[in-house]
Structures are given as C-alpha cells and as structure tokens.
Amino acid sequence: MRRSIILSCLLAAMPIAVSAKVINVNPGTNTLQTAINAAEAGDTLILSSGVYDVSLPSIRPDDDYFVINKPITLRAKSADDRPTLNVVRITDVNCSTEEGEQYSFLDGDIITLQGIITNADITINGCGMVISDSILRGSVKSTANPAVIIGNDIILDSQERMDANVVAYNNIRQNSGAVISAQHIVGNDINCFSAGSGICVQSNHPNAQSLNEGFIVGNSFQVETARYDSQTEGAGNNNFDKRYAINLNSVASTTVASNKIHFKIQDGDRPVENERVSALVAVGMAHVGLNTTASIYNNTIVYDASLPAPLNDSDAGAIYTIIGDATVRNNIIFGAHIPAISFNQDTAAQGYENIVVATHNICFGNVENCSESESNINADPQFVGDSFRVSETSPAKNGGYDALMLYDIDKTLPDIGVYGGPYGFEQYTNIRESEELPYIVPLFNEIAEETTDAVNVRVIAVPRLR
Secondary structure (H helix, E strand, O other), rough: OOOOOEEEEEEEOOOOOOOOOOEEOOEEEEEHHHHHHHHOOOOOOOOOOOOEEOOOOOOOOOOOOOOOOOEEEEOOOOOOOEEEOOOOOOEEEEEEEEOOOHHHHHHHHHEEOOEEOOOOOOEOOOOEEEOOOOOOEEEEEOOOOOEEEOEEEEEOOOOOEEEEEEEEEOOOOOOOOOEEEEEEEEEEEEEEEEEEEEEEEEEEEHHHHHHHOEEEOEEEEEEOOEEEEOOOEEEEEEEEOEEEEEEEEOEEEEEEHHHHEEEEEEEOOOOOOOOOOOOOOOOOOOOEEEOEEEEOOOEEEEEEEOOOOOOOOOOOOOEEEEOEEEEEEEEEEEOOOEEOOOOOOOHHHOOEEEEEEOOOOEEEEEOOOOHHHHHHHHOOOOEEEEOEOOOOOOOOOOOOOHHHHHOOOOOOOOOOOOOOOOOHHHHHHHHHOOOOOOOEEEEEOOOOOOOOEEEEEEEEOOOOOO
C-alpha cells in the first residue's frame, strides 16, 4: 500500500499591509528607536551596516534597550551589509497575538528580525517572532507564539539559553551550561561543549501545546566533554559528570530521528588510567523523562574510543529512560563506555511504568550491547570515513524494521542509522548549507509505524536574506 503526504504551507512572515512602508535607517544612538516609534504595523525598517545604540535616561534610567511594541520587520540591507545592535535586550511591550485556530498566529502580529548582529539578549513577550539570517550572541527568551529561530549563527555562553517553538537550520556553538529549549529542533549543526554536567537541547517550550508533538530531527551534534577538577573529596582528580545531547522531559510525545551525535573528549584532555570518573559520563542521545513517549529512529551515536568506562555503569545508557515509553528502532550505537540502551532500575523497582521497545538497532563496541533476541545486531556497522556512512556490505543496509512509514526515501526497506529512514538527514544538511534554498521546516504530527493512510505535513517556509 502506498503512503501519501499532504502538504500545507505556512509562510512564517508578517503579512504586509497595503499601506506598509519601507524605511531606511542609519546607525547611531537612538536612530533605530526613533524609527521604531514612528513606524506603523507592517512597516519594514532597512538597517545599514554599523552600530545601533539606545540611550533614554529620562525614560529608562537604569536600563537601555530597544522596545519594539508593534509587528514590524527589522532587516539588513543585504547579507553582506549587516547592522549591529549593541543593547541589553530587545523586548516588546504591548504587542499581542490573537487566539484561535492552531497556527492562526502566522497571520497575526509578527516581529521579524533578519540579518542583524546582536551582542546581547533578545526578549520577546506577546508578539510572535521570526529571527533569521542573523548572528546572535546572547540568550533568546520568548514566550511568544510563534517563536521561530531559523538560519542563524548562534553563540551561547555559560548559562545562556534559547527558548522557542522552532529552532531550525542554525549553526550553534554552546558553552558549558547553555541550553536550547524548543519543540521543533530541526537541521541544526550543534557544537556543544561541557566542562561538567548539562543538556545540549531539550524538547520543551512555554507554549508547547501550540505545536503538539516534539520533533527533533536532522541535527548534527558534536558533544565535547573536557576534564575538570572535582570540588568534592579527592579534589585534583580529573572528573566527568553527566551530559545529555538531547533531553526529553515531560513532553507528551516526541520524535527523535535522523540525528548524528558524536561524543568526544576535547583534544589534549585525554583521561588517564584509573582516573575517578562519575557514573554518567556524557549520558547519551535521549534521556527520556517523566510522562514522555519517545519514538527514536535512525540516529547514529558514536563515542570516541578515548572515553573511559565509568566505575558504575548501572544507571546510564547511550539511550536511557527514567520513566517513560520509548520505541527505539534502526539506530546505530557505537563505542559507548556505558550500556547502549538502558532504563533506570530504581524507578522500575518503585512500580513506575518504564517501557522500552528496542529492535533492529546495531550496537557495537559498547560496554553492554543490545539484546540480540529483539532482532538487534551486535556487529560492526562498517563506517566509511568520519561522516559515519556505512559500506555497501554493512549489516545496516536494508536491515531496519519493516514498517511502511519507516522506509527509506527511495521506498526500499530502511537502512539502519542516520542516512536511512524516511526523514533524510542529508535533506536538512543541504538546506542549512545552501545559499539559495529557502528555509523549509516540516511540522509533523506523530506518525504511527503502522500508518498506511495519508500523512498531513504542515510546512513553515522562510526566505533567505540575499
């Protein structure tokens, strides 16, 4: 039986009013705020390159920041002519979106920032927000609907965070303690560094109900864990703590698929033999939390051989559930210094439901591999090069679970690993790295493995800055 896909396109851009104006703005102090104050809903402010500041001591003596209190667009002249906003934060005051049918917000009040450079936090409350083609240095905090952060270069320092509905096609560099929290995390290149414990991304957002299920697909993670000095007994030993690439916590249903995840020790910081190491070293791909249902398909998870096995590995796993229902199929887990797939023994003993269905995964070189009784394969996946592709003779070829909705894009039985399955890891990489293609984000609802009917796919499309 054939599956069919029905597409509906949602253009994530502010509607243009008939009377909308284009206003050119030059750099300087208060020039931008003056232009914002004079603009009307639907207007576009074109910003020349240079530095924009704001200083209004008579109005805000203790804090200087831009106030955007209407649905307007701030856009760079071009991708090669970017403005820099040197402010504490950008915030709206009384802009609001209308409630109603799901996704009606895309026809409502939207603040659009395109092609800007920020050296400070962005805070948006009330209005919807789309930020694209920008260089962001600082937190982006939003309780707005929608909050779409797409196609940016992002640097998050320690304890900074990014909250949004959709985070897609960004190049992201996170320092220790920084976290990304969103429902749809799609097609990003994420370099996540930790000198201790922390989370790279988590499936959550203050307005999570607006997009239904979580969707973490097509991302490339490099998770670097450096040694650090313990502050507990035995200080001076180089120690590790738990690190999650993806954390699922109290989200009703999340699909985690076609992600490439590489755990490594930062170059030059190799651990020594018999070093004291905590039990949860770089704990793995999906840490499935309370009240969570997770569908985990076609991910490739690779650990550096230099990572040491922890002294106690009974409470850890590359894919690890605390309390939750996880279906784990068609993944490759390679070289983990902890069990490949595991669940929390204590919560199970306390009577909490903890269901893990794990079949058709390739597990090789891990401290504890997968159960072969569940159609898993404990054999070398035969990687070719550092892209973690597999050879033509690999057991991953056509070795996945036989369900129509999991077939490869070419309609054959699914390959195991990130290059197989229905989502197509390379599609997301191509969009992120292109200079011509628009940013296209599919918003799937949960798709059951046994589905043979039409699948409705909503799409957000955002044009690139040229």
